[in-house]
Amino acid sequence: MRGTIVTKDIAAASAALQSGEVIGMPTETVYGLAAVIDSHEALTRIFDIKKRPRNNPLILHISDVMQLDEVAASIPEAASALASAFWPGPLTLLLKKHPSVPGIITAGLETVAVRVPNHPVTIELLKAVGKPVAAPSANPFGSISPTEASHVHKYFNGQIPLILDGGSCAVGIESTIVGFENNIAVIHRHGTISEAQITAVCETTKVHSGGAKPVAPGMYPRHYAPKTPLIFSNDVSELLQKFSDRKVGLLYYGEKPAGIESCTVTCSLSKTSDLNEAAANLYTSLHRLDACWLDLIIVQKFPDDGVGRALNDKLKRANYGTIIT
Numbered sequence: 603m604r605g606t607i608v609t610k611d612i613a614a615a616s617a618a619l620q621s622g623e624v625i626g627m628p629t630e631t632v633y634g635l636a637a638v639i640d641s642h643e644a645l646t647r648i649f650d651i652k653k654r655p656r657n658n659p660l661i662l663h664i665s666d667v668m669q670l671d672e673v674a675a676s677i678p679e680a681a682s683a684l685a686s687a688f689w690p691g692p693l694t695l696l697l698k699k700h701p702s703v704p705g706i707i708t709a710g711l712e713t714v715a716v717r718v719p720n721h722p723v724t725i726e727l728l729k730a731v732g733k734p735v736a737a738p739s740a741n742p743f744g745s746i747s748p749t750e751a752s753h754v755h756k757y758f759n760g761q762i763p764l765i766l767d768g769g770s771c772a773v774g775i776e777s778t779i780v781g782f783e784n785n786i787a788v789i790h791r792h793g794t795i796s797e798a799q800i801t802a803v804c805e806t807t808k809v810h811s812g813g814a815k816p817v818a819p820g821m822y823p824r825h826y827a828p829k830t831p832l833i834f835s836n837d838v839s840e841l842l843q844k845f846s847d848r849k850v851g852l853l854y855y856g857e858k859p860a861g862i863e864s865c866t867v868t869c870s871l872s873k874t875s876d877l878n879e880a881a882a883n884l885y886t887s888l889h890r891l892d893a894c895w896l897d898l899i900i901v902q903k904f905p906d907d908g909v910g911r912a913l914n915d916k917l918k919r920a921n922y923g924t925i926i927t
Contacts, residue, residue, distance in 0.1 A: 628768025
Protein backbone atom coordinates (compact mmCIF):
# COMPACT_ATOMS: atom_id res chain seq x y z
CA MET A 603 0.00 0.00 0.00
CA ARG A 604 1.18 3.52 -0.79
CA GLY A 605 1.33 6.30 1.75
CA THR A 606 -1.87 7.23 3.56
CA ILE A 607 -3.62 10.37 2.32
CA VAL A 608 -5.26 12.89 4.63
CA THR A 609 -8.39 14.32 3.01
CA LYS A 610 -11.61 16.23 3.67
CA ASP A 611 -13.35 14.32 0.86
CA ILE A 612 -16.30 12.57 2.53
CA ALA A 613 -17.33 10.84 -0.69
CA ALA A 614 -13.86 9.29 -1.01
CA ALA A 615 -13.96 8.12 2.62
CA SER A 616 -17.43 6.64 2.13
CA ALA A 617 -16.34 4.80 -1.02
CA ALA A 618 -13.31 3.38 0.79
CA LEU A 619 -15.43 2.09 3.66
CA GLN A 620 -18.04 0.57 1.36
CA SER A 621 -15.33 -1.20 -0.62
CA GLY A 622 -14.12 -2.93 2.56
CA GLU A 623 -11.23 -0.67 3.52
CA VAL A 624 -10.23 0.49 7.01
CA ILE A 625 -9.90 4.27 7.30
CA GLY A 626 -9.23 6.96 9.90
CA MET A 627 -12.46 8.69 10.94
CA PRO A 628 -12.97 11.80 13.11
CA THR A 629 -15.42 12.03 16.00
CA GLU A 630 -15.90 14.63 18.72
CA THR A 631 -14.13 12.34 21.23
CA VAL A 632 -11.07 10.88 19.45
CA TYR A 633 -10.28 9.69 15.93
CA GLY A 634 -11.40 6.15 15.15
CA LEU A 635 -10.08 3.33 12.99
CA ALA A 636 -13.24 2.58 11.03
CA ALA A 637 -14.76 -0.33 9.10
CA VAL A 638 -18.33 -1.14 8.01
CA ILE A 639 -20.30 -3.61 10.08
CA ASP A 640 -20.66 -6.22 7.30
CA SER A 641 -17.03 -6.55 6.17
CA HIS A 642 -15.46 -9.31 8.27
CA GLU A 643 -12.13 -8.81 6.53
CA ALA A 644 -12.06 -5.10 7.37
CA LEU A 645 -13.16 -5.71 10.97
CA THR A 646 -10.41 -8.30 11.35
CA ARG A 647 -7.92 -5.83 9.91
CA ILE A 648 -8.80 -3.28 12.60
CA PHE A 649 -7.63 -5.73 15.27
CA ASP A 650 -4.51 -6.61 13.26
CA ILE A 651 -3.52 -2.99 12.55
CA LYS A 652 -4.06 -1.89 16.16
CA LYS A 653 -2.63 -5.11 17.63
CA ARG A 654 -5.80 -5.08 19.71
CA PRO A 655 -6.74 -8.19 21.73
CA ARG A 656 -9.71 -10.01 20.17
CA ASN A 657 -11.52 -10.06 23.52
CA ASN A 658 -11.74 -6.25 23.52
CA PRO A 659 -15.10 -5.21 21.96
CA LEU A 660 -15.52 -2.46 19.36
CA ILE A 661 -17.95 0.47 19.41
CA LEU A 662 -20.50 0.81 16.61
CA HIS A 663 -21.29 4.29 15.32
CA ILE A 664 -24.70 5.08 13.83
CA SER A 665 -25.96 8.27 12.18
CA ASP A 666 -29.29 8.47 13.99
CA VAL A 667 -31.15 6.87 16.89
CA MET A 668 -33.53 5.38 14.29
CA GLN A 669 -30.71 2.97 13.34
CA LEU A 670 -30.51 1.56 16.85
CA ASP A 671 -32.97 -1.24 16.12
CA GLU A 672 -30.54 -2.53 13.44
CA VAL A 673 -27.90 -3.36 16.06
CA ALA A 674 -29.74 -3.77 19.38
CA ALA A 675 -32.24 -6.54 20.17
CA SER A 676 -33.87 -4.78 23.10
CA ILE A 677 -33.63 -1.24 24.44
CA PRO A 678 -34.41 -0.59 28.14
CA GLU A 679 -36.39 2.52 29.08
CA ALA A 680 -33.30 3.92 30.80
CA ALA A 681 -31.30 3.53 27.58
CA SER A 682 -33.96 5.35 25.56
CA ALA A 683 -33.97 8.16 28.11
CA LEU A 684 -30.18 8.51 27.97
CA ALA A 685 -30.18 8.46 24.17
CA SER A 686 -32.80 11.23 24.14
CA ALA A 687 -30.76 13.28 26.61
CA PHE A 688 -27.24 12.86 25.22
CA TRP A 689 -27.31 11.75 21.56
CA PRO A 690 -25.68 12.83 19.43
CA GLY A 691 -22.80 13.02 21.88
CA PRO A 692 -20.01 11.28 23.80
CA LEU A 693 -22.19 8.56 25.33
CA THR A 694 -21.97 4.87 24.38
CA LEU A 695 -24.79 2.51 25.33
CA LEU A 696 -24.09 -1.16 26.03
CA LEU A 697 -27.16 -3.10 24.86
CA LYS A 698 -28.23 -6.62 24.03
CA LYS A 699 -26.97 -7.16 20.52
CA HIS A 700 -29.10 -7.82 17.44
CA PRO A 701 -28.44 -11.30 15.97
CA SER A 702 -27.09 -9.65 12.81
CA VAL A 703 -24.17 -8.00 14.66
CA PRO A 704 -20.99 -10.04 14.02
CA GLY A 705 -19.37 -11.65 17.04
CA ILE A 706 -15.99 -10.12 16.16
CA ILE A 707 -17.44 -6.69 17.00
CA THR A 708 -18.74 -7.77 20.42
CA ALA A 709 -15.80 -10.06 21.27
CA GLY A 710 -18.32 -12.91 21.47
CA LEU A 711 -20.39 -11.14 24.13
CA GLU A 712 -24.18 -10.80 24.00
CA THR A 713 -23.94 -7.01 24.28
CA VAL A 714 -22.99 -4.39 21.71
CA ALA A 715 -21.57 -0.91 22.36
CA VAL A 716 -23.18 1.79 20.19
CA ARG A 717 -23.40 5.56 19.95
CA VAL A 718 -24.36 8.51 17.73
CA PRO A 719 -21.30 10.80 17.46
CA ASN A 720 -21.66 14.57 17.66
CA HIS A 721 -19.45 15.61 14.75
CA PRO A 722 -20.91 16.98 11.50
CA VAL A 723 -18.27 15.34 9.31
CA THR A 724 -18.78 11.95 10.97
CA ILE A 725 -22.58 12.15 10.69
CA GLU A 726 -22.33 13.07 7.00
CA LEU A 727 -19.96 10.15 6.44
CA LEU A 728 -22.22 7.68 8.28
CA LYS A 729 -25.23 8.83 6.28
CA ALA A 730 -23.28 8.42 3.04
CA VAL A 731 -22.20 4.89 4.02
CA GLY A 732 -25.76 3.99 5.05
CA LYS A 733 -24.84 1.34 7.61
CA PRO A 734 -23.27 1.18 11.09
CA VAL A 735 -19.51 1.61 11.30
CA ALA A 736 -17.22 0.05 13.92
CA ALA A 737 -14.48 2.39 15.07
CA PRO A 738 -12.21 1.95 18.09
CA SER A 739 -9.64 4.68 18.70
CA ALA A 740 -7.13 5.03 15.85
CA ASN A 741 -3.97 4.20 17.80
CA PRO A 742 -1.88 1.10 18.44
CA PHE A 743 -3.38 -0.75 21.39
CA GLY A 744 -2.43 0.93 24.67
CA SER A 745 -0.95 4.09 23.11
CA ILE A 746 -2.13 7.71 23.42
CA SER A 747 -5.45 8.18 21.67
CA PRO A 748 -5.42 10.47 18.59
CA THR A 749 -7.21 13.81 18.59
CA GLU A 750 -5.87 15.09 15.26
CA ALA A 751 -5.58 13.55 11.80
CA SER A 752 -1.79 13.98 12.03
CA HIS A 753 -1.69 11.64 15.05
CA VAL A 754 -3.43 8.90 13.05
CA HIS A 755 -1.10 9.48 10.11
CA LYS A 756 1.94 9.13 12.36
CA TYR A 757 0.62 5.85 13.75
CA PHE A 758 -0.64 4.18 10.55
CA ASN A 759 0.90 5.83 7.49
CA GLY A 760 1.00 3.19 4.74
CA GLN A 761 -1.32 0.78 6.59
CA ILE A 762 -4.66 2.41 5.69
CA PRO A 763 -5.59 4.21 2.44
CA LEU A 764 -6.91 7.45 3.91
CA ILE A 765 -7.76 9.52 6.95
CA LEU A 766 -10.81 11.77 6.85
CA ASP A 767 -9.73 15.06 8.41
CA GLY A 768 -12.37 16.55 10.69
CA GLY A 769 -10.07 18.90 12.59
CA SER A 770 -9.17 18.65 16.26
CA CYS A 771 -11.54 16.63 18.44
CA ALA A 772 -13.69 18.98 20.55
CA VAL A 773 -14.23 16.60 23.51
CA GLY A 774 -10.79 15.00 23.42
CA ILE A 775 -11.30 11.85 25.52
CA GLU A 776 -13.28 8.67 24.95
CA SER A 777 -17.05 8.48 25.46
CA THR A 778 -18.77 7.50 28.69
CA ILE A 779 -19.97 3.87 28.42
CA VAL A 780 -23.21 2.87 30.17
CA GLY A 781 -24.75 -0.60 30.35
CA PHE A 782 -27.94 -1.74 32.04
CA GLU A 783 -28.96 -4.25 34.72
CA ASN A 784 -32.71 -4.48 35.37
CA ASN A 785 -33.11 -1.01 33.85
CA ILE A 786 -30.44 0.38 36.21
CA ALA A 787 -27.68 2.33 34.45
CA VAL A 788 -24.19 0.89 35.03
CA ILE A 789 -21.16 3.03 34.17
CA HIS A 790 -18.41 0.92 32.59
CA ARG A 791 -16.14 3.77 31.48
CA HIS A 792 -16.04 7.36 32.71
CA GLY A 793 -16.10 10.21 30.20
CA THR A 794 -17.19 13.83 29.95
CA ILE A 795 -20.83 12.86 30.55
CA SER A 796 -20.62 12.39 34.30
CA GLU A 797 -22.22 10.02 36.77
CA ALA A 798 -24.27 12.93 38.13
CA GLN A 799 -25.63 13.72 34.65
CA ILE A 800 -26.58 10.09 34.07
CA THR A 801 -28.20 9.79 37.49
CA ALA A 802 -30.25 12.93 36.76
CA VAL A 803 -31.82 11.06 33.84
CA CYS A 804 -31.99 7.49 35.20
CA GLU A 805 -32.42 8.14 38.95
CA THR A 806 -30.51 4.95 39.85
CA THR A 807 -26.91 4.51 38.70
CA LYS A 808 -23.96 2.40 39.76
CA VAL A 809 -20.34 2.02 38.63
CA HIS A 810 -19.07 -1.29 37.28
CA SER A 811 -16.51 -2.81 39.66
CA GLY A 812 -14.39 -4.34 36.88
CA GLY A 813 -13.34 -7.92 36.28
CA ALA A 814 -10.85 -10.19 34.58
CA LYS A 815 -12.61 -10.05 31.21
CA PRO A 816 -13.47 -6.68 29.63
CA VAL A 817 -17.17 -6.27 28.86
CA ALA A 818 -16.69 -2.88 27.21
CA PRO A 819 -13.88 -0.98 25.45
CA GLY A 820 -11.27 0.89 27.49
CA MET A 821 -11.27 -1.42 30.53
CA TYR A 822 -7.71 -2.77 30.28
CA PRO A 823 -5.46 -1.62 33.15
CA ARG A 824 -2.83 -0.14 30.81
CA HIS A 825 -4.15 2.20 28.17
CA TYR A 826 -3.74 5.72 26.71
CA ALA A 827 -0.01 5.58 27.51
CA PRO A 828 2.86 7.62 26.04
CA LYS A 829 6.21 5.96 25.41
CA THR A 830 7.71 8.32 27.98
CA PRO A 831 7.16 7.21 31.61
CA LEU A 832 4.25 9.11 33.14
CA ILE A 833 3.21 9.77 36.72
CA PHE A 834 0.39 11.92 38.05
CA SER A 835 0.04 13.36 41.51
CA ASN A 836 -1.62 15.94 43.73
CA ASP A 837 1.82 17.14 44.83
CA VAL A 838 3.42 18.18 41.56
CA SER A 839 5.87 20.57 43.24
CA GLU A 840 7.38 17.77 45.35
CA LEU A 841 7.85 15.63 42.25
CA LEU A 842 9.49 18.49 40.35
CA GLN A 843 11.95 18.90 43.21
CA LYS A 844 12.60 15.15 43.37
CA PHE A 845 13.31 14.90 39.64
CA SER A 846 14.97 18.28 39.15
CA ASP A 847 17.98 16.56 37.58
CA ARG A 848 15.83 14.91 34.87
CA LYS A 849 14.35 16.15 31.62
CA VAL A 850 10.76 16.57 32.76
CA GLY A 851 7.63 17.61 30.90
CA LEU A 852 4.77 18.98 33.01
CA LEU A 853 1.03 19.11 32.27
CA TYR A 854 -0.93 21.24 34.73
CA TYR A 855 -4.14 23.24 34.95
CA GLY A 856 -5.01 26.40 36.83
CA GLU A 857 -2.17 28.22 38.58
CA LYS A 858 1.43 27.32 37.81
CA PRO A 859 2.88 24.91 40.42
CA ALA A 860 5.98 25.89 42.37
CA GLY A 861 9.22 24.60 40.85
CA ILE A 862 8.01 24.80 37.27
CA GLU A 863 11.26 26.52 36.27
CA SER A 864 13.10 23.19 36.50
CA CYS A 865 10.95 21.63 33.73
CA THR A 866 12.21 21.11 30.19
CA VAL A 867 8.71 21.54 28.73
CA THR A 868 5.49 22.76 30.33
CA CYS A 869 1.93 22.89 29.07
CA SER A 870 -1.21 24.30 30.68
CA LEU A 871 -4.28 22.15 30.01
CA SER A 872 -6.55 24.98 31.20
CA LYS A 873 -5.47 28.27 32.73
CA THR A 874 -8.97 28.71 34.18
CA SER A 875 -9.17 25.18 35.68
CA ASP A 876 -11.92 24.26 33.22
CA LEU A 877 -12.04 20.45 33.25
CA ASN A 878 -13.75 20.20 29.85
CA GLU A 879 -11.00 22.34 28.35
CA ALA A 880 -8.42 20.15 30.09
CA ALA A 881 -10.04 17.04 28.61
CA ALA A 882 -9.96 18.54 25.11
CA ASN A 883 -6.24 19.31 25.51
CA LEU A 884 -5.01 16.20 27.38
CA TYR A 885 -4.13 13.76 24.58
CA THR A 886 -2.89 16.46 22.20
CA SER A 887 -0.54 17.68 24.94
CA LEU A 888 0.63 14.14 25.73
CA HIS A 889 1.46 13.62 22.05
CA ARG A 890 3.48 16.83 22.07
CA LEU A 891 5.45 15.95 25.21
CA ASP A 892 6.00 12.37 24.10
CA ALA A 893 7.91 13.71 21.07
CA CYS A 894 10.31 15.76 23.21
CA TRP A 895 12.70 12.96 24.28
CA LEU A 896 11.97 13.49 27.96
CA ASP A 897 12.88 11.29 30.90
CA LEU A 898 9.50 11.75 32.53
CA ILE A 899 6.07 13.32 32.07
CA ILE A 900 4.37 14.60 35.23
CA VAL A 901 0.65 15.40 35.17
CA GLN A 902 -1.27 17.24 37.86
CA LYS A 903 -4.06 15.13 39.31
CA PHE A 904 -7.61 16.38 38.84
CA PRO A 905 -10.51 16.63 41.31
CA ASP A 906 -11.87 13.09 41.45
CA ASP A 907 -15.44 13.73 40.37
CA GLY A 908 -17.28 14.60 37.15
CA VAL A 909 -14.94 15.06 34.20
CA GLY A 910 -12.00 15.02 36.61
CA ARG A 911 -12.80 11.42 37.51
CA ALA A 912 -12.63 10.45 33.83
CA LEU A 913 -9.32 12.28 33.37
CA ASN A 914 -7.80 10.60 36.44
CA ASP A 915 -8.94 7.21 35.14
CA LYS A 916 -7.12 7.84 31.82
CA LEU A 917 -3.98 8.93 33.66
CA LYS A 918 -4.10 5.95 36.03
CA ARG A 919 -4.14 3.61 33.04
CA ALA A 920 -1.40 5.61 31.29
CA ASN A 921 0.66 5.33 34.48
CA TYR A 922 -0.01 1.62 35.07
CA GLY A 923 3.24 -0.32 35.43
CA THR A 924 5.47 2.80 35.30
CA ILE A 925 8.59 2.47 37.47
CA ILE A 926 10.64 5.59 38.22
CA THR A 927 13.94 5.30 40.07
